[in-house]
Amino acid sequence: MATVFCSFTSTIILIISLSLLPIICFSQPSNPSVCNGILISYLYNSGYALPPTLLPADPTHQGYRFESTLTVTNNGLVELKNWRVFVGFNNSEFLVSASEAVLADGTSLPADVRNGTVFAGYPVADLKTAVETAGDVNQMQARVGLVGTQFGVGAPNVPLPPNITLANDGYLCPNPTTQGNETRVCCLPDSNVRSNITGEEKIVPLQNGDLTIMYDVIRSYESNYLAQVTISNHNPFTRLDNWNLNWDWMEHEFINSMRGARPKVIDTRNCIFGSQGNYYKGFEFSTVLSCEKRPTIIDLPLERTNDTALGMIPFCCRNGTILPPSMDLSKSKSAFQIEVYKMPPDLNKTQLTPPQNWKINSTVGLDYQCGPPARVNPTLFPDPSGLPSDSVAIASWQVVCNITRPESKKPKCCVSFSSFFNESVIPCNTCACGCDTTTNPSNVCSATEPPLLLPAESLLVPFENRTEKALEFAKLKRRDIPNPLPCGDNCGVSINWHVLSDYKDGWTARMTLFNWGESDIVDWFSAVELDKAVPGFEAVYSFAGNPLTDANNTIFFAGSPGHNYLVAERNGSNPRKDPRVPGTEQSVISFTKKKTPGINVARGDGFPTKVYFNGEECSLPTVLPSNAHRIAAASSVFSSLTLMLILIVLQQ
Numbered sequence: 001m002a003t004v005f006c007s008f009t010s011t012i013i014l015i016i017s018l019s020l021l022p023i024i025c026f027s028q029p030s031n032p033s034v035c036n037g038i039l040i041s042y043l044y045n046s047g048y049a050l051p052p053t054l055l056p057a058d059p060t061h062q063g064y065r066f067e068s069t070l071t072v073t074n075n076g077l078v079e080l081k082n083w084r085v086f087v088g089f090n091n092s093e094f095l096v097s098a099s100e101a102v103l104a105d106g107t108s109l110p111a112d113v114r115n116g117t118v119f120a121g122y123p124v125a126d127l128k129t130a131v132e133t134a135g136d137v138n139q140m141q142a143r144v145g146l147v148g149t150q151f152g153v154g155a156p157n158v159p160l161p162p163n164i165t166l167a168n169d170g171y172l173c174p175n176p177t178t179q180g181n182e183t184r185v186c187c188l189p190d191s192n193v194r195s196n197i198t199g200e201e202k203i204v205p206l207q208n209g210d211l212t213i214m215y216d217v218i219r220s221y222e223s224n225y226l227a228q229v230t231i232s233n234h235n236p237f238t239r240l241d242n243w244n245l246n247w248d249w250m251e252h253e254f255i256n257s258m259r260g261a262r263p264k265v266i267d268t269r270n271c272i273f274g275s276q277g278n279y280y281k282g283f284e285f286s287t288v289l290s291c292e293k294r295p296t297i298i299d300l301p302l303e304r305t306n307d308t309a310l311g312m313i314p315f316c317c318r319n320g321t322i323l324p325p326s327m328d329l330s331k332s333k334s335a336f337q338i339e340v341y342k343m344p345p346d347l348n349k350t351q352l353t354p355p356q357n358w359k360i361n362s363t364v365g366l367d368y369q370c371g372p373p374a375r376v377n378p379t380l381f382p383d384p385s386g387l388p389s390d391s392v393a394i395a396s397w398q399v400v401c402n403i404t405r406p407e408s409k410k411p412k413c414c415v416s417f418s419s420f421f422n423e424s425v426i427p428c429n430t431c432a433c434g435c436d437t438t439t440n441p442s443n444v445c446s447a448t449e450p451p452l453l454l455p456a457e458s459l460l461v462p463f464e465n466r467t468e469k470a471l472e473f474a475k476l477k478r479r480d481i482p483n484p485l486p487c488g489d490n491c492g493v494s495i496n497w498h499v500l501s502d503y504k505d506g507w508t509a510r511m512t513l514f515n516w517g518e519s520d521i522v523d524w525f526s527a528v529e530l531d532k533a534v535p536g537f538e539a540v541y542s543f544a545g546n547p548l549t550d551a552n553n554t555i556f557f558a559g560s561p562g563h564n565y566l567v568a569e570r571n572g573s574n575p576r577k578d579p580r581v582p583g584t585e586q587s588v589i590s591f592t593k594k595k596t597p598g599i600n601v602a603r604g605d606g607f608p609t610k611v612y613f614n615g616e617e618c619s620l621p622t623v624l625p626s627n628a629h630r631i632a633a634a635s636s637v638f639s640s641l642t643l644m645l646i647l648i649v650l651q652q
């Protein structure tokens with residue numbers, strides 16, 4: 001390091017700092033080929049055009065095979081835990097295999113990586129330093145062999161990703177430099193980030209996320225081990241129903257037995273015909289549960305909770321339902337145990353590899369993206385017999401899953417607004433939960449026209465039977481009637497938010513849930529965001545309800561005992577004459593104005609800005625009931641009272 005590069009504006013500083021120079025400028029050597037941080041290199045080795053041959057007519061869609069090597073080398077002084085490297089592929093790459101690494105978003109290969117992807121080390125996730133290993137490159141470096149297909153460019157040209165960066169926190173990467181077949185970047189620790197992780201620690205701290213999954217090995221033998229898997233929901237608004245959990249076994253393991261959950265398919269073919277059958281000669285494979293490389297695991301029904309053979313695991317057997325912790329902490333977890341058999345060369349008590357590429361889904365239409373398992377401090381388990389001693393897991397890994405909101409998905413619920421000061425109800429938005437015009441082309445309706453305002457009593461009538469009343473009401477109010485008429489909301493659940501009263505010291509609202517679907521909704525919950533009103537929350541009468549502690553503008557509601565069932569739509573009392581009736585639940589909520597001075601309930605502060613039902617965000621009307629003329633107030637109090645009466649009668 002003869003000529004160290006540092007830019008100084010004055011020689012005085014230079015002289016003063018001379019003695020400090022080697023330290024200050026240590027990580028920025030003048031020779032650009034020296035990297036004293038994390039060196040990432042992407043080398044394009046070879047490739048060729050693949051059939052079908054589209055050249056020369058259609059060069060942009062011509063496919064090419066590519067083989068490349070991604071190398072990550074730790075030349076720094078601190079061990080790099082759980083390395084992650086982003087490779088910004090941009091030639092419509094389809095990755096077929098990657099040695100020594102997995103995709104950090106949990107996707108199994110082959111996978112579409114056209115938007116770039118993050119790689120994580122597997123089976124070795126940590127890169128040691130030269131100091132720790134006396135320069136053993138095998139421990140300081142990860143070499144990932146990549147094979148895939150790319151489009152539009154390939155040999156003899158050299159397609160290189162325009163962007164490669166280290167995705168670990170606490171490092172800064174400049175733009176990569178390209179030379180011949182290689183692009184490389186040297187990432188240096190960000191001096192502004194003080195990391196607690198020292199070279200000595202072997203373990204990363206637990207991370208937060210919407211959902212976390214622990215993989216705790218609680219017993220280990222030469223050829224098999226027992227692992228406990230615990231899924232915990234941390235998101236206050238969301239739930240899972242009928243969860244499905246997937247992962248990839250990386251070392252040909254198979255599941256011999258299980259408690260608290262089941263594989264969706266019991267399939268032992270891979271064992272009997274595969275290497276496992278060959279190795280475990282004479283093993284009773286007929287009772288083995290799953291030999292799939294990527295099993296799907298589902299929960300057991302409630303009745304199995306106390307089944308001595310299949311259940312008896314705390315937090316097991318929830319029929320696939322995991323509630324938000326804000327609703328019931330004891331039901332916000334699901335746990336099960338698996339007995340895993342290993343294959344050579346892993347037949348050693350200490351040789352434990354967690355499965356990779358985790359994915360969890362549920363019928364609540366949210367997508368979760370799960371990272372790779374990270375080794376964490378062994379979990380402490382309370383003694384099952386109640387003795388005041390804890391047992392420690394042999395090894396623990398944590399998988400963190402965050403919700404990714406699919407933009408294209410339509411809501412499943414919608415909200416209508418009404419108030420004592422205006423007799424027109426603002427119904428749910430047209431097509432709030434989607435409109436499928438293909439299924440019923442004869443029934444022409446407009447998907448863009450705003451909905452017709454309704455009289456209060458027609459909220460209880462299914463959309464297809466409302467039209468007559470809505471039209472009468474429009475005529476009475478001398479409103480224009482569009483042609484074609486607006487389509488319905490098509491939501492399985494709708495929620496009416498009614499501002500019931502507004503006086504000097506306080507105000508009240510009434511929330512009514514309608515189930516228009518074919519099945520009962522058990523253990524429902526809803527979260528209502530009111531930007532200004534929540535500090536004034538006083539009481540809710542028929543539901544359980546409380547402001548969320550970690551969000552000061554949201555009230556969380558759930559059915560109290562007797563109100564936790566939102567029954568399905570059913571026939572009217574006289575099916576020939578009466579339309580079908582939705583299941584309903586209703587409660588009044590009261591607020592004081594003492595803690596929210598200046599609140600203007602009618603002008604909007606009394607109406608929610610966001611509503612969630614069972615974990616999904618609902619569609620909200622775009623307009624609020626107008627309070628321009630309060631003359632109709634008396635009659636609307638009357639009509640809302642009728643609605644209340646109707647509902648009370650219906651609930652009997």
Ligand SMILES: *[C@@H]1O[C@H](CO)[C@@H](O)[C@H](O)[C@H]1NC(C)=O
Pocket residue numbers: 044045046047155156157158181
């Ligand atoms: C660089 O890529 C070309 C193909 O485009 C290949 O022929 C050559 O062997 C590669 N060089 C190295 C050093 O891998």
Ligand SMILES: *[C@@H]1O[C@H](CO)[C@@H](O)[C@H](O)[C@H]1NC(C)=O
Pocket residue numbers: 090091092162
């Ligand atoms: C990929 O990135 C390079 C460099 O930024 C750019 O020149 C090229 O057009 C991009 N290719 C595609 C298909 O986006």
Ligand SMILES: *[C@@H]1O[C@H](CO)[C@@H](O)[C@H](O)[C@H]1NC(C)=O
Pocket residue numbers: 112113114115
């Ligand atoms: C890539 O990004 C585009 C635009 O953001 C998105 O529409 C597309 O679904 C992405 N593709 C994949 C495979 O993630």
Ligand SMILES: *[C@@H]1O[C@H](CO)[C@@H](O)[C@H](O)[C@H]1NC(C)=O
Pocket residue numbers: 086088163164165175
């Ligand atoms: C490279 O990708 C990373 C991660 O997606 C991004 O933060 C960064 O801005 C990109 N750099 C460039 C030069 O595009």
Ligand SMILES: *[C@@H]1O[C@H](CO)[C@@H](O)[C@H](O)[C@H]1NC(C)=O
Pocket residue numbers: 196
């Ligand atoms: C770093 O470690 C110290 C002492 O162990 C602890 O107090 C502090 O909270 C840690 N900081 C972070 C960001 O983890």
Ligand SMILES: *[C@@H]1O[C@H](CO)[C@@H](O)[C@H](O)[C@H]1NC(C)=O
Pocket residue numbers: 208209210371400401402
């Ligand atoms: C998941 O979300 C948590 C908290 O919002 C965040 O700290 C974490 O970085 C996220 N993890 C991933 C893999 O996106």
Ligand SMILES: *[C@@H]1O[C@H](CO)[C@@H](O)[C@H](O)[C@H]1NC(C)=O
Pocket residue numbers: 302303304305306
């Ligand atoms: C299981 O046993 C516990 C304790 O004996 C009991 O409280 C619980 O109701 C039982 N659960 C089922 C589903 O039978």
Ligand SMILES: *[C@@H]1O[C@H](CO)[C@@H](O)[C@H](O)[C@H]1NC(C)=O
Pocket residue numbers: 242301302319
């Ligand atoms: C368990 O889930 C299944 C599938 O969704 C459902 O049909 C069944 O009614 C549920 N059982 C109980 C007891 O909730």
Ligand SMILES: *[C@@H]1O[C@H](CO)[C@@H](O)[C@H](O)[C@H]1NC(C)=O
Pocket residue numbers: 347348349350351
């Ligand atoms: C198991 O692994 C440990 C540590 O890697 C090693 O010391 C031991 O000899 C191995 N045992 C067997 C039976 O291979």
Ligand SMILES: *[C@@H]1O[C@H](CO)[C@@H](O)[C@H](O)[C@H]1NC(C)=O
Pocket residue numbers: 244246296361362363
């Ligand atoms: C969840 O994943 C399983 C297995 O991958 C799949 O069979 C199922 O259709 C998925 N369910 C939903 C609701 O996406």
Ligand SMILES: *[C@@H]1O[C@H](CO)[C@@H](O)[C@H](O)[C@H]1NC(C)=O
Pocket residue numbers: 535552553
């Ligand atoms: C609510 O929290 C936000 C930030 O969390 C804060 O800015 C706001 O002042 C709080 N409002 C009240 C009424 O406490």
Ligand SMILES: *[C@@H]1O[C@H](CO)[C@@H](O)[C@H](O)[C@H]1NC(C)=O
Pocket residue numbers: 464465576577578579580
């Ligand atoms: C309600 O609408 C449905 C579907 O259009 C129709 O079959 C039914 O007869 C209507 N019921 C009444 C009471 O009008």
